[in-house]
Structure formats: C-alpha cells, structure tokens
Amino acid sequence: MARFISRRLLLSLLTLWLLATIVFIIANVLPNDVGRTILGPFAPQESVDALNERLGTNRPLFVRYAESIGGIITLNFGKSFVSGQPVLPTLIDAIIRSAKLAGLALLITIPVAISAGLYAARRRDRPVDRGIVLLGVTSSSIPEFITGTILVVVVGVQLKLLPVLATPPPDADIPTQIRYLLMPATAMAIVYFGYIARMTRAGTIDVLQSDYTRTAAMKGLTTTQTMRHHVLRNALIPTVAVIAVQIGYLFGGIIAVEKIFNYNGMGQTMLFAAQRKDLPMLTAGVLIIGIVYMIATLIADMTIAWMNPRIRLDAGR
Amino acid sequence: MDYSELDKVRRRTTPLQLDVVDSFVNGRLSRREFIQRGTMIGLSMASVSAIIAACGGTTTSSAPAASGKTGGRIRAAVQRPVSVDPVAMQDLGGYGITAQSFEFLTTQNTIGDPGGLAPGLATEWSPNADGTVWTFKLRQGAKWQHDGSPFTSADVVATMERLVAAGNSGLKGVLDKGGAVATDANTVTFTLVGANGNFPYLVSIYNAQTLITPADYVAGTKFNDRPTGTGAWKLVKYDQASGATFDRNPDWWGGKTPLDGTEWIFFDATGPMITAYQGGQVDAIVQFDVLTGASLLDDANFSLIATPAALHRQIWMRCDTGQFAKKEVRQALALSFDRPALITQLFKGRAELGNDHVIWQGYPYFDASIPQRVQDIDKAKSLLSAAGVTNLTADLHVGQLQEIPDLAALLKSQAAQAGITLNPVVESLDTFYGAQWCPAEPADPPCSGASELGVVDYGHRATPDVYLNAALKSKGIWNSSQYSSPEFDAAFTQFQAAVGVDAQKAACTKIETILNEDVPVGLPYFYNYLAGNSNKFTGVFSSALGQMSFSQTSQV
Numbered sequence: 051m052a053r054f055i056s057r058r059l060l061l062s063l064l065t066l067w068l069l070a071t072i073v074f075i076i077a078n079v080l081p082n083d084v085g086r087t088i089l090g091p092f093a094p095q096e097s098v099d100a101l102n103e104r105l106g107t108n109r110p111l112f113v114r115y116a117e118s119i120g121g122i123i124t125l126n127f128g129k130s131f132v133s134g135q136p137v138l139p140t141l142i143d144a145i146i147r148s149a150k151l152a153g154l155a156l157l158i159t160i161p162v163a164i165s166a167g168l169y170a171a172r173r174r175d176r177p178v179d180r181g182i183v184l185l186g187v188t189s190s191s192i193p194e195f196i197t198g199t200i201l202v203v204v205v206g207v208q209l210k211l212l213p214v215l216a217t218p219p220p221d222a223d224i225p226t227q228i229r230y231l232l233m234p235a236t237a238m239a240i241v242y243f244g245y246i247a248r249m250t251r252a253g254t255i256d257v258l259q260s261d262y263t264r265t266a267a268m269k270g271l272t273t274t275q276t277m278r279h280h281v282l283r284n285a286l287i288p289t290v291a292v293i294a295v296q297i298g299y300l301f302g303g304i305i306a307v308e309k310i311f312n313y314n315g316m317g318q319t320m321l322f323a324a325q326r327k328d329l330p331m332l333t334a335g336v337l338i339i340g341i342v343y344m345i346a347t348l349i350a351d352m353t354i355a356w357m358n359p360r361i362r363l364d365a366g367r
Numbered sequence: 368m369d370y371s372e373l374d375k376v377r378r379r380t381t382p383l384q385l386d387v388v389d390s391f392v393n394g395r396l397s398r399r400e401f402i403q404r405g406t407m408i409g410l411s412m413a414s415v416s417a418i419i420a421a422c423g424g425t426t427t428s429s430a431p432a433a434s435g436k437t438g439g440r441i442r443a444a445v446q447r448p449v450s451v452d453p454v455a456m457q458d459l460g461g462y463g464i465t466a467q468s469f470e471f472l473t474t475q476n477t478i479g480d481p482g483g484l485a486p487g488l489a490t491e492w493s494p495n496a497d498g499t500v501w502t503f504k505l506r507q508g509a510k511w512q513h514d515g516s517p518f519t520s521a522d523v524v525a526t527m528e529r530l531v532a533a534g535n536s537g538l539k540g541v542l543d544k545g546g547a548v549a550t551d552a553n554t555v556t557f558t559l560v561g562a563n564g565n566f567p568y569l570v571s572i573y574n575a576q577t578l579i580t581p582a583d584y585v586a587g588t589k590f591n592d593r594p595t596g597t598g599a600w601k602l603v604k605y606d607q608a609s610g611a612t613f614d615r616n617p618d619w620w621g622g623k624t625p626l627d628g629t630e631w632i633f634f635d636a637t638g639p640m641i642t643a644y645q646g647g648q649v650d651a652i653v654q655f656d657v658l659t660g661a662s663l664l665d666d667a668n669f670s671l672i673a674t675p676a677a678l679h680r681q682i683w684m685r686c687d688t689g690q691f692a693k694k695e696v697r698q699a700l701a702l703s704f705d706r707p708a709l710i711t712q713l714f715k716g717r718a719e720l721g722n723d724h725v726i727w728q729g730y731p732y733f734d735a736s737i738p739q740r741v742q743d744i745d746k747a748k749s750l751l752s753a754a755g756v757t758n759l760t761a762d763l764h765v766g767q768l769q770e771i772p773d774l775a776a777l778l779k780s781q782a783a784q785a786g787i788t789l790n791p792v793v794e795s796l797d798t799f800y801g802a803q804w805c806p807a808e809p810a811d812p813p814c815s816g817a818s819e820l821g822v823v824d825y826g827h828r829a830t831p832d833v834y835l836n837a838a839l840k841s842k843g844i845w846n847s848s849q850y851s852s853p854e855f856d857a858a859f860t861q862f863q864a865a866v867g868v869d870a871q872k873a874a875c876t877k878i879e880t881i882l883n884e885d886v887p888v889g890l891p892y893f894y895n896y897l898a899g900n901s902n903k904f905t906g907v908f909s910s911a912l913g914q915m916s917f918s919q920t921s922q923v
Contacts, residue, residue, distance in 0.1 A: 083807070087797060089457065095807075095844075097534060132449055133607070134589070143608060206646040214646035215632070215639070217609045312632075312639040314447075314608040322635070326449075 054355060055348070062344040067119075069340045070333065074118050077329045078111060087327040088132055105131055107329075118333060127334035132326045137334045141319065145301065145338060148315035151216070152300035154228065154235035159242045160293065164286070166243070167250025168277075171285075174255055182247060190244025195306035198237035202310060205233060216311035234311040238304060242296055249292045254285040283357045290357070294350030298343035373421040376414045384408055384493065388418055390868040400731040404868060406476050406483035408567065409493040415483075435905055435921035440628045443915060444640040444649040447607070447633035451590040453578045454533050459913030462575040463653050464631060466914040467613050468512065468596030469578035472503055472523065473571040475916070477908045484571055488518060488579050488597060498562040498866035503570075505553045509620045511581055513595035518579070520549035525582040527557075527570075533586060536833070537574035541566065564866040565830045573829030575912050599624050599918035609633060625906070625921035644669070644901070651900035651907060653915050656769050657714045663899060664715055670902045673717050673895040676827040676911035677727040680774060681838065682763075682820070682889035683804075683848040689819035690761055695754040697886040701740055702747040703785040706891045709777055713770045718894035724882035725825075725834035727893050732862075732871040737879045747785035760788040764821035766799035771822055774891075778822075789820075804847050817847035827896060827911040835859045835878065839887060850887030 085101035102108045121127050127137040170182040206214035218230040257263055258281060266276045305317035316339060323331035373392065380388060387408055391401035398419060405415045448460035453469055456462060473492065476483035491504040509518035527547035530538055541563055548556050559566060570577045581595060591605035599621060600613035610632040615624050632649055634640045637659040643649045644663070655663065663669045684691035684700065691697050701723050710718040719728055722740055726733050751759060765775045775791035782789045794803065801807070804823050806816035823845075825834060837843045840859055841851040858881060862874035882888075896911035906919040 083801070086801070086807070095810075134450075134587075135607075140607075147608065202642050202646070207642055210647060213648055214642045215648050217632075220604065220606055220609060309636055310639060312634050312636075312643065314633075314635075318635055 055352070058348050058351060062348065065344065066122075066337065066340055070119060070122055070337055071115075073333050073336045074115055077327075077332055078114060084131060084327045084329065121330075122337060128330040130323075130331050131328045132323075132331070137330045140331065141316075141335055141338055144314065144316045144319040144335075145342070147217075147313065148301050148317070150227065151231055151235055151238070151307075151313065151315060152297065154231050155238040155242065155300060156293070156297065158235055158239040159246060162239075163243045163246035164250050164289065167247040167289070168254055168282075168285075170247070171251045171254035171258060179251075183251070186244035186247045186251075188244070189240045190242075190248075192241070193306070194237050194241050194304055195310060197240050198234060198307050198310040201233050201237055214311070216308075216313035234307045234313060237307055237310075238300065245292060245296070246289060250286065250289045253288045254281060257281045257285040260284075287354050287357055290350050290353050294346045295343075297346040298339070301339060301342040301346075373418060376417050376421070380410070380414075384410055386867045386869075391418065392422060396731065396868060402476065403483040403729075404731040406485060408564070409491060411486070411491065435625070435923045437623075437625045437921060438627050439922045440630055441626055441651055441900070441904055441907075441917055441920055442630040442632060442649045443651040443653055443917075444634055444643055445610075445631050445653040445913070445915075447635055451605075452587060453580055453584075453590060454529050454535075454576055454586045456576060459654060460633065462913040463915055464611055465578055465590050466572070466575070466598075467600040467611075467629065467631075467917075468590070468594065468598045468602055468616075469580060470509075470596065470598045471570065471572045471577055472505075472579065473567050475572050475908065475910050475914075477916075477919075484567055487571070488523075489570075492567055494564075494566070494866070498564050498566075499559050501557045501559070501566050502550070503555045503557070505555065506620060507553055509597040510618050511595055511597060512601050512616055512618070513581075513593070515618065518597050519552045519582075520555045521552075521582045522579055523547065523555045524549050525584070526577070526579050529580070529584070529586045530576060533576075535574070535576055537569045537577070541569060562864055562866050564871060565832070568829040571829065572910050572914055573827075573912065575914070600629060603628075607633070619918075621918060624918050626917060629917050650904055651898070651915065651917075653898055653909070653913055655897050655899075657717055657894075657897065658770055658773070660897065661715065664717075668902050669899050670904075670907070671897065671899045672907065672909045673897055674909060674911045675719060675729050675893070676896040677725075677729065677825075677831070677834075677893055678827050678896060678911065679721060679725070679727070679825050679890055679893045680771060680822050681725075681825060682778070682822050682891070683817070684887065684889070685817065685819040685847075685849055686851070686885070686887050687849040690756070690759060691819055693754045693756070694885055695750040696756055696759065697889075699747040699750040699754075699756075699785060700782060700787060701886050701889045702743045702750070703782045703787060704740075704778065704889060704891045705742045705781050706740075708781075709774065709891050710894075712777060713773060714892070714894050717897065718892040721890035721892045722879070722883055723886050723888065723890050724879045725831050725839070725888075725890065726875050726879050727831070729893075730831060730875070732868070732875040734872060734876040734879055737876070737883055740883065742781070744784045747787075751786065757786075758788070759786070760790070761820045762818065763789045763791045764799060764803040764818045765791060765793055766796040766804075766822075766824070767793055768796060768824055771824065775822060805845055812842040812846070812849070813844045814847040815849060817849070821847065823847065832863065835862070839882065848887040850885065852881060852885060852887075855881045855885070 084105060084107040085098035089098055089101060129136055166182050170179040173179045202214050205211050212233045213230050216230050216234045218227045263276060263280055266280045301316060305321055308315050308317040316335065320335045323335060387404050390396045396404060402415055445463045446460040448464055449458045450456045451461045451464050453465050471487045472489040473484040474487035476485040488506050488509060489503040490506050492501060494501050505520055511518060524547045527542065531542055531544050541559055542557060543560055546558050550556050594602035599616055599619045601616045602611060603614050604612040610630060612630055614628040637655050640652050640655060641660050641663065644652055664671065684697045686692060706720050710716060720739060722737060763775050763778065765771045772793045779789040779791055803818040803821050805814040809815050837845040839846065839850055839855065841856050858874055858877035862871060862878060865871040865874050898909040898915060900907045903923055904920055905923050906921055908916040
C-alpha cells in the first residue's frame, strides 16, 4: 500500500507541475494587458504603464515563469494584482467556504443517492426501480442554476422559509451556517443525486448478476449477509470513483450556484480573478483546485484498493 | 419681488455669485438651475432659499426628512468593492463604502431640486473675480474617528497633494502640485491652473476620490486597514467575502444619527441583490438596472430613487474614413432612431431624450432651444440618397454590458426602416474595449484603430468636460469616432474658460449645435441612476455614483 501511495504522490507532483505550466502559459502567453484590464478602459495610458511596471508583467516570460514555479514550491503565491492582499489567505478562506457548501451537498446526496441506487437495483425493472431511474435522469438533466433559481423564488422569496443568500453573518454558529447553505446545497444535491444513484444501481446490478453472488446465495447466506459481505464492496467501486471526481468539481466551485446565492467561494473568486487578469490569484487558485482533485482521487483510489484486494495487488506489482 | 430681501443677499455676494443671482432674477436660469449653480459657486442654502423666496418661490425637500423611530440598522446591497483605497478606487462599491466614514468638502444637495452642492467639510466657498482662485472655509468641530483630533486645513492640503500626485482624473489639468494652500487652520485656498467655474464640483461627492483623509494618510492605504474618517459612521467590521458593518459615530459633527448602524452586503451581480431584497435579506439597493430589477419598479413596498443623471451611451461613427465619413450618412442613421421607443423598451421610461450631444438636460448650462432630433425615415433616406449611398451595411460593435446588446438589436430594426443594415456584433467587454472601441495601436492619434461603428458606455459626470475633452476633442484619448472639428475645439475651449452663467450657456449652445449637426456620436438617451429602499425606512439619499447616505435615515 505504501508503494502504491508513493507512486500516486509522485504522479501527482508531476501533474501539478504540468498544471502550473499550462496555467502560466494560458495566463501569460495569450495577448492581454493586465494593467489595462485592472484599471479599466478609461484609465490613462500612463497609469496603465505604471501599473504594469509595478506588477512586473512587462518582465521577460522566463523570469516570470521561474518566479511562478518558485512561488509554488515555497507556497508564496504573492499578492493579488487587484486587491494588493496576499493571495493565499484569500484562497484559503474561499476554499473553506466551498468546502462547507460542497460538504453539505455531499452529506445530503451520498446517503440518499446510494440508498436509492441499492434499493432500485434490488427491485430491478419494477415500478419503483423505473421511478428512481426516471428521477435520477431528470434531476441530473436540470442544471444547478435552474434548480437554484426555482428554490430561490419558491422557498426564499415566496415562502420565505430559508435565506436567499448563502453567506451567513460572520460570527454565525453552525446551525445558522447550515440554514444559510441549505438551499444552494440542495440545488447541487439534486443534480448529483442522479449521477450517484444511477452509478450505484448499475454497479449493484452488475455484482448481483455475478457468479460469486449467486454462489453466496446458494451456500445459504441471507440477502443482508450477501449484500454486506459480497455485493456492497464491489458494487460501490465505480460509485466511489464518481464521488471523488464530483468532490473535486464541487470544491472547484459551482459558479452558477455561487452567483445565484451570492456565495463567495472558489468559483466566484476564480471567475473574478480571470475577469480581472489577477494572475497570482488565478494561478494559485487553479493549483489549489488541482490539489483538491488529486487528494480526492487519491483517497478514492485508496478506498477502492481497500475495497478490492485485486486492485491493491495490481498496484503493488 | 421682495427687493429689500434680495438686496440683503446681493450685498454679500462675490461678482460671480452676483452674476448667478441676477441670471435667476432676470429669468435666464430656472429655479432648478439656480439651485445647482448657486450652491456650486458658494451661495449657502439659506441665501439660495432667501433669493427664491424674494422672487416668490419656495424650496422643497426631495425626500422625506427622517421622522421615524430611532435605533435599528439598515442592510444595504452593494456591488463587491474592488478597492477601498480612497485615492485609487475606481468602482461604485468602493465609492459607497468609503463615503460612509470619509467626507467631501462639498456634497450632494438633498434639499430642493437635486444636483446642486451642499456644505460638507467645507461650510463656505467662493471664487475670486475671474474664477482662478477658490477659497474654502472649513467646518470647525469635525473630528477624526481614530484619535479624536480635530479636522483642519492641513488634512485638506495633504489630501489634495495625494490626489494630484495620483493623477486624479477630475483634478488633472485643473490643480497642480502646491495649488492647495492652508491659509489658516480652517481655510484653504486653491490656486488653479486656469479659470474654472466648476471647481467646487471637482472636490465634491461627484469626484469620488476626493474624500478628505487625515494629513498623515498614505496613498495606497486601504480604508479597512486604517478605518477612520470624520463622517456619520464608524467602520467596525470589514470582510471582503461578505460585507461591512458600520456603527454610529457618536462624535459626528452632524449630530446623532437616527439609526444605530448600517450593514453593507457585497454582491457580484444585480440579480441576487433583487432576490435578496424580495427575500427580506436587504433593505436598500445601491444600484440596479431596469432590465434586472423591473419587478422593483412596480413594487409598492419599494421606495424607488430614480436620479436623473448624465449616464449615457454613445453610438460612435468614424468621421475620418469608411462609410460614415460623410456627415449626411451619420445624420441619416441618427434620424432612424426612435428615441422614445428606446426609452420605453429599454428603461420603462426611466431616461431622458438625448439629442446627439453630450450636454445633459440636468446641467445648468444646457440650452433647450436646440431642436430635438426625432425619427424621420423619409429624411434619412433622402440624406443617404444625396450622399450617393445605397445598401449601407455595417457591423455595430457592442460590449456585453447591461442593456447595450438590446439597444443594438433595437437600433438594427429601426435603421432597417431607412434602408440601413446594421449587424450587431456583441463581444466580451475586454474584446470590445481593446479591439473595437479604442485599440492601443495605432497610438497616434488615440483610438485611430477603432471600428467604424459601435456603442460605448459613459458614466455620470457632474460636468461634461470629460466627455468633451476625451471623446470629442481632436485627438482626444477616447475619440473613437476620430472627430476633428476646429469649430468644436474652439467652442470647448470657450466653455472651459467661461465662468459666468451667460458665457457658459453661450459656449454650450455652440457645442450642442455643432455636435447635433456633425453627429460624430449618436446619443439617444440619458438614463436614470436607479437605487431604492424598502419603505420601512425613510430619509435615504443616493448619488448617481454609488454613494448612499443613511445619516438621516430612520425606520418608519
């Protein structure tokens, strides 16, 4: 297992370097005028030139690249071009906010979706199975911004049951924070319910049809024992992989949901940085999202390896 | 006419002030223009009211004075500030937040018709005879929040030095380094580069960076890093992610505010502001547009503040080359505009007619005698025919901003009636500004790489100098139409040097006439700045530049 993790970590570092290089190229090689973008179209050219000089955006490309990679290694991402504040604390705040939202969304989605998927698989082709499949397809077909808007109008504006803004007051306790995040998390959960439920259902049906499940049933194990010891471990492997990818996606920020609920998570922070050509913020943000993706997939791989010894043995070779 | 009362005021006035008083008395200025012009050149509201009363009129309040309960807080929705550095900020969010604690020398007049100036940290101001030197008497008793030290002329001088060094767009070319001098602890004398009859506007709420900061304030300091000010509210919490909290400043020179404090909630888009108001999470909205906030216009519980402003769009047409080089073609396109329809469809009537020049009706020197251009398809066709132009087809470049893409679509259908085919090209703002409106290259003359036709946005200005100087003067830095007219340039120079009302009006008449005739830019409307609040509160005031004042606000 240690060897498996070491190899994955090394691969992750290589991926991060590639990611940093690609972000740098996209941000710096494409034609743009950082000073002009920050100061706006009506700023005098002298001010734009002075700002470019101060920010160092007119220095040679390789110098900026070396500085960028050096900053990543030392975790010194510099200061925001726009606000002048250090980048890292801003992004840490944003990722914590995104983590709260994503965490709540997953907390709602995972148990419900897995239960629904398992339930449907065990009642394959019955009305309840078809109902869950239909619900899953429908919910994953409706984008978050539609679901979010409907929730805002109905639950927030008409019924006034929940706040329409997701950002709680600064000193809010945990129940208050959950109350503020419940609507956007629900909007996200509705979409991911479909993916996870259908994946669980498909994986479970596959395993239920396998020889070893039939053998387990024939040797006299109860359905619960068969499900717990033979089906679940194998059936949930693809589901775990899907959840890992979704975690990275959720942390990366669901811009539409953040916009609708005025929540300043990673999505809005990154969008703002991209619009303003705030390169230090953009570079560091993409890297942090990349790291989250990698950690999520690493944990998923480890979980899958734990669930299925064959994968563990393959990785060890 | 009560001549004895009138003479009492006239005896106290400077020559320039006397000129304005006499212009009003003789009917050359309307009551609204008199309030705007009179307050700007230093007549106190008491003097303005006395003169209006002497002439048989009254001044009225534009918004109900605070008369409700004391205590409580108001929650305002504002766009997330990009910067709260008072010297360098460029966005409405920053303007709104900083103006809660810092104050201007002169501020928005909230008594009588809007648009004039009222005392802020200056209590009186007056020019010399030719308008080259302005003397400001400062308020005594104002204190800095951070240490309780008194506000003095040294703070004003240091602030002006910082602004001049930073190249403040309003003061550039008007005030040089060393131009502001402290005559005594409570008097500052501004010696200008040249005569300027609009100077008090340039150190007012309408030049948002001219907030007075302490003498030892360092340019580049963020307001939240060093919260202070002389104003009604003290910053107690600032979080870029969520918002800002202000408490009442008990030492404010203006007395005790009815509210205990204010909460400012930051937003990145207008839509969530509207739903937040409808969901009961905010009480006031600092700015919104008609298209996004249409539901608020008919909301009986929402007190709409629709401030007439010089906000407008310019439809530039290249005058030097291409299909619009002939004046008749530009006139033909302008004649195809159905302006009232545009105002109805895009702004639900919350705009004023434009007449293809940048002198807004709210300016005291606006000349209404220039005939309003109206849609005349037959005349447009005959002009095109006279110019020998057939099948005129052009791309209309616009940025993805507020109502502008819809404006382009409407212009397309209106121009089609005159046989002109416009193809709207909607682009991201970066692409639009950088590639269509005013590309950096070729740099001389500026904007000479601009497309032949497009729509660009202009914000509110208290005086039209920026529009005239940058967008229309020969080789102006934003002159995307490449308009070059010695006649116009001379009229603009005359306007800048003019100090008295008659001289400014005379210059503006020329400017309006020339621009209306030459049509380097089509200008179909000036639209209102929209803000508002729940009618659970009263006494809320809004400028057209993101500042919202709650110092007189109370709960109903």
